[in-house]
Amino acid sequence: xxxxxxxxxxxxxxxxxxxxxxxxxxxxxxxxxxxxxxxxxxxxxxxxxxxxxxxxxxxxxxxxxxxxxxxxxxxxxxxxxxxxxxxxxxxxxxxxxxxxxxxxxxxxxxxxxxxxx
Amino acid sequence: xxxxxxxxxxxxxxxxxxxxxxxxxxxxxxxxxxxxxxxxxxxxxxxxxxxxxxxxxxxxxxxxxxxxxxxxxxxxxxxxxxxxxxxxxxxxxxxxxxxxxxxxxxxxxxx
Numbered sequence: 304x305x306x307x308x309x310x311x312x313x314x315x316x317x318x319x320x321x322x323x324x325x326x327x328x329x330x331x332x333x334x335x336x337x338x339x340x341x342x343x344x345x346x347x348x349x350x351x352x353x354x355x356x357x358x359x360x361x362x363x364x365x366x367x368x369x370x371x372x373x374x375x376x377x378x379x380x381x382x383x384x385x386x387x388x389x390x391x392x393x394x395x396x397x398x399x400x401x402x403x404x405x406x407x408x409x410x411x412x413x414x415x416x417x418x419x420x
Numbered sequence: 421x422x423x424x425x426x427x428x429x430x431x432x433x434x435x436x437x438x439x440x441x442x443x444x445x446x447x448x449x450x451x452x453x454x455x456x457x458x459x460x461x462x463x464x465x466x467x468x469x470x471x472x473x474x475x476x477x478x479x480x481x482x483x484x485x486x487x488x489x490x491x492x493x494x495x496x497x498x499x500x501x502x503x504x505x506x507x508x509x510x511x512x513x514x515x516x517x518x519x520x521x522x523x524x525x526x527x528x529x530x531x
Contacts, residue, residue: 338521345521345522348519396462411463413461413462414461
């Protein structure tokens with residue numbers, strides 16, 4: 304299995320520009336997560352989807368951030384307009400969730416390092 | 421929201437020493453997970469715990485799910501240089517088992 308695939312691995316952009324991060328989850332997984340990692344705030348959950356439906360987006364910082372999952376094999380996280388404080392490493396993770404209190408392992412992608420100048 | 425407090429924040433140890441780190445929360449979790457993150461990579465799962473009181477080992481790593489369901493610890497025995505990295509605890513709870521991550525423990529091993 305190729306694991307969770309994220310692109311691009313690195314993104315440098317200027318303040319005000321639109322940024323789109325992409326994620327391909329592991330085939331067969333039905334839950335997808337977007338995280339942001341910074342030195343100051345650690346690993347923060349931004350949003351997660353189950354069966355392509357957003358379940359909890361309470362971690363999304365503000366309206367400039369949006370996430371979509373049009374199908375089971377693709378998700379995007381968009382920032383528009385971007386700001387310097389958005390600079391961070393953004394991780395996508397996926398898992399198979401079969402319900403109840405059981406939970407399977409979340410597998411993380413390699414991350415996208417975003418720098419907003 | 422839920423918060424997981426991890427300690428220590430960082431530690432320097434000599435190769436061969438044992439390491440202990442823990443995670444505490446004011447909330448109850450149904451699952452406890454321990455991850456390791458190497459520089460430039462995403463976190464990788466080390467151990468998963470599903471029942472209060474459970475003690476699980478993975479090679480030189482041992483983790484326990486606290487009886488109160490509000491804490492967990494991870495021990496690493498006979499540390500080696502490749503143990504260097506950031507260790508995160510994470511707790512799962514609620515519908516869809518949302519996972520909350522701790523603040524991380526940065527481990528440095530001196531050869």
